[in-house]
Amino acid sequence: MVALSLGKKLLELSDNKINLFWLKFREHMSEIDYKAIGLKAGLEVHQQLDTGKLFCRCPSKLKSNSADFSFTRKLSLSASELGEFDRAAMEQAHKKITYEYLFFNDCCCLVECDEEPPSSIDSQALSVALQIALMCNANIFDSACVMRKIVLDGSNVSGYQRTVLLATGGEIYIQNKKVPIQTIVLEEDAARPVQKNSEKTIYSLDRLGIPLIEIATAPALQTPKEVKECAIKIGELIRRTCKAKRGLGTIRQDINISIANGARVELKGVQELEMIDKCVEMEVQRQLALLRIKDVLKERKVRAENISASFKELDYIFVKSNCRIITEALKSKKHVFGLKVCGFAGIFGTEVQPGRRFGTEVADYLRARHALSGLFHSDELPKYGITEEEVDSVKADLNVSERDAFVLVVADENKAKEAFASVAERCLTALNSIPEETREALPDGTSHYLRPLPGAARMYPETDLPKIIIHKSYLKELQKKLPLGLEERLTLYKKVGLSNKLAEEMKLSNYACLFEEAIQKGIDGKRCAVILLEELKRLEREGFDVENICDEDILAVLEAERSGLNKENTVEALKQKAKNPSKKIKEIIREFSYQKVSDEEIAKIIKEILKKNKALVMEKKERCLNALMGDVMKELKGKADSSKVALNLKKELMELIDKNF
Numbered sequence: 001m002v003a004l005s006l007g008k009k010l011l012e013l014s015d016n017k018i019n020l021f022w023l024k025f026r027e028h029m030s031e032i033d034y035k036a037i038g039l040k041a042g043l044e045v046h047q048q049l050d051t052g053k054l055f056c057r058c059p060s061k062l063k064s065n066s067a068d069f070s071f072t073r074k075l076s077l078s079a080s081e082l083g084e085f086d087r088a089a090m091e092q093a094h095k096k097i098t099y100e101y102l103f104f105n106d107c108c109c110l111v112e113c114d115e116e117p118p119s120s121i122d123s124q125a126l127s128v129a130l131q132i133a134l135m136c137n138a139n140i141f142d143s144a145c146v147m148r149k150i151v152l153d154g155s156n157v158s159g160y161q162r163t164v165l166l167a168t169g170g171e172i173y174i175q176n177k178k179v180p181i182q183t184i185v186l187e188e189d190a191a192r193p194v195q196k197n198s199e200k201t202i203y204s205l206d207r208l209g210i211p212l213i214e215i216a217t218a219p220a221l222q223t224p225k226e227v228k229e230c231a232i233k234i235g236e237l238i239r240r241t242c243k244a245k246r247g248l249g250t251i252r253q254d255i256n257i258s259i260a261n262g263a264r265v266e267l268k269g270v271q272e273l274e275m276i277d278k279c280v281e282m283e284v285q286r287q288l289a290l291l292r293i294k295d296v297l298k299e300r301k302v303r304a305e306n307i308s309a310s311f312k313e314l315d316y317i318f319v320k321s322n323c324r325i326i327t328e329a330l331k332s333k334k335h336v337f338g339l340k341v342c343g344f345a346g347i348f349g350t351e352v353q354p355g356r357r358f359g360t361e362v363a364d365y366l367r368a369r370h371a372l373s374g375l376f377h378s379d380e381l382p383k384y385g386i387t388e389e390e391v392d393s394v395k396a397d398l399n400v401s402e403r404d405a406f407v408l409v410v411a412d413e414n415k416a417k418e419a420f421a422s423v424a425e426r427c428l429t430a431l432n433s434i435p436e437e438t439r440e441a442l443p444d445g446t447s448h449y450l451r452p453l454p455g456a457a458r459m460y461p462e463t464d465l466p467k468i469i470i471h472k473s474y475l476k477e478l479q480k481k482l483p484l485g486l487e488e489r490l491t492l493y494k495k496v497g498l499s500n501k502l503a504e505e506m507k508l509s510n511y512a513c514l515f516e517e518a519i520q521k522g523i524d525g526k527r528c529a530v531i532l533l534e535e536l537k538r539l540e541r542e543g544f545d546v547e548n549i550c551d552e553d554i555l556a557v558l559e560a561e562r563s564g565l566n567k568e569n570t571v572e573a574l575k576q577k578a579k580n581p582s583k584k585i586k587e588i589i590r591e592f593s594y595q596k597v598s599d600e601e602i603a604k605i606i607k608e609i610l611k612k613n614k615a616l617v618m619e620k621k622e623r624c625l626n627a628l629m630g631d632v633m634k635e636l637k638g639k640a641d642s643s644k645v646a647l648n649l650k651k652e653l654m655e656l657i658d659k660n661f
């Protein structure tokens, strides 16, 4: 109740109390009645899959070493068939950025470079995505079309991302609530940004093409807590398949958020699950603050015709300025320009999120659209070396009254013109609404402007690939092998002897499916869990490349251990495999088995066989070597290296022959 009245009270306050109110309001943020203020949020979870790349046969691995080579591209704008330009595309092309791409021989090919048509879709990634669709009870299409989705930031060399809508509908459950799923999509991940400045962005191609499953819910989530719970549930659902990539950056959440009378905002790239509720709270806070600003401006009767983008050069006021930014700019032939904003006194300094003011929102526009590092506004001055006298002179020159604000921009004249057009546009919007936009989530839960919401017409068919046919019989097969639920897993794991701790750890581990396969083959559950959850981790800590060890290798050593390979050698065999990825695991196991028979033992067996067959040796001499070799190996039960045995046998045989003739 406190919360609801807080929401209402906020809208009733007079403007000189705005900031004071926020201090109080933030303390009560957790008590807000989100349903009452009409919060609607939807989640889009993107999770990388631990399979090969989606449309080529390169492995999905991220590189930290230097690239084998690089190449550059630029984005150029072209109109649609209807002669229209996408607003987000125009904004991006306008920046004239060069993109450099880093290529790695062992995980990139001509497909990533957009120099070769894509290969067919990775069958394992497809089956994992379909499993997930089945687990959500979604409606899977009989045939799916690979589409190209326009990408504007250069993160795909081709300028588009391949994406396949596999299913719609379905649901997942949080607490007692059913959350409808809207779409389940399989798509390629973008290239990985390595370095960015206003002129150039460097991308690594290692990440480009790694499969991503995207699960989008309906905007049915009504509190920050529900959004977080839902994200956790979706994460679990994907991890149950044992094919979710792990580690920082492998999962990204986008949140669509709006409140009553607010605007739809897409909050991109929330990486920390722990921050999701906080991000939602902060966006609600921002939208409430912007609504409050709108009401204040309405009370003040500020109208659209009061907002102008016409600005003045004010260099003369700052010739002796102590402001470093200004003096350096003046030296490099830039100028100080000022714009009066009627009726906006106090608004630029109004906090919309902790540490972020309306002035910051406007500065974000200048940074994102015009590569300007920022602006000065009257609510924060005097500051940054700008004196009170200078402020007064600006006010006098621009005819700024008590109720007005001003904005200063340091740039060349063309850039200033564009910048003030954006400032005026943002202030105009503030009179009536909250802009719909794509924002980037920041680590502290706040966010900044990224770009406008993209237009709807961003997809067209991928003409290089045929339709993907999804047979009913294939889905039936997948349905039979769906991953166990978490409770089922715990019960099963405890039954085969795992401790609580190991069972809890195993249930969402990527090894869970392999573990279940192993215990079905009669391998000891506890020993298997120790190998999977402890020994492999230890090898990784010791610097072994455990990625070289595949599921089949692990099963093979566990089976070898069951038939007599000693425990130390099991781990040694895995180490060998990590070091020599091309060597077959069976060969490694065989070599470890040899070591069970010592050289002395081999010598002893050879002597015994020769003694037993003395008559044969006398008769056939060297020609009996092959027959004797068979006998010796039979005696050794294959547990020794045959070439070594053959050498020893030949030596002994020759000695025996020499001795007797």
Ligand SMILES: [Zn+2]
Residues within 6 Å of the ligand: 053, 056, 057, 058, 107, 108, 109, 110, 111, 112, 209
């Ligand atoms: Zn490739």
